[in-house]
Amino acid sequence: MTLELHEPTGATPLTPDELRGLKAKHITTRGELNELEGENIIEGLTWLDRRPKSFDVLTDDTAREVHKRLFGQVWDWAGVYRQTEKNIGVFVWQISTEMRTCLDDARYWRENDTYEPLEATARFHHKLVWVHPFANGNGRWARIMADAYLATIGSDVFLDWSGRGTLTADGDHRARYIEALRAADGFELGPLIAFVNDIAE
Secondary structure (H helix, E strand, O other): OOOEOOOOOOOOOOOHHHHOOEOOOOOOEHHHHHHHHHHHHHHHHHHHHOOOOOOOOOOHHHHHHHHHHHHOOOEOOOOOOOOOOOOOOOOHHHHHHHHHHHHHHHHHHHHHOOOOHHHHHHHHHHHHHHHOOOOOOHHHHHHHHHHHHHHHOOOOOOEOOOOOOOOOOOOHHHHHHHHHHHHHHOOOOHHHHHHHHHHEO
16 A cells, blocks of 8 residues: 655655655555554653653653654654655754754753743754754654753743644644744744744643
């Protein structure tokens, strides 16, 4: 069977080799894939929620492990940095270096109160998406990493990234989110910081 993915605006297409990494060969549509990934993400979130307070979210090993926990039952390359160039993200050979820089920056911001918690979280989230280290699932993984980071700052704020809906399909909320990320790519962080403040509960 052939997997037919009708990606929403801003999504990164998978190569044929990456599509062959799908473990569930019965999946044929984006809807079925979303459902399967959603189940895996719930298990991954449960695992992350059970980590001790001493768990360090800002390490390369953790970044990979979180992605593997979120998508490892669906994709055989989950938790492995991508080997192909995409329409977004840094060059493959830059991924490890840029991830270290991203994680180190976030640690510095937290330890030195460089930014308010929500701004630091917005900046961290953008940098993760900008690096785009995995073949797929980067947005969802980056949002979950951002949530985990915000929790380490001592905030009990909940970020409703989905806008009481979903970011996996086209709509006004997704359009604003993608536009804010693209503005941040051009070093204009204001729209993304405003977006994160608006979704904070």
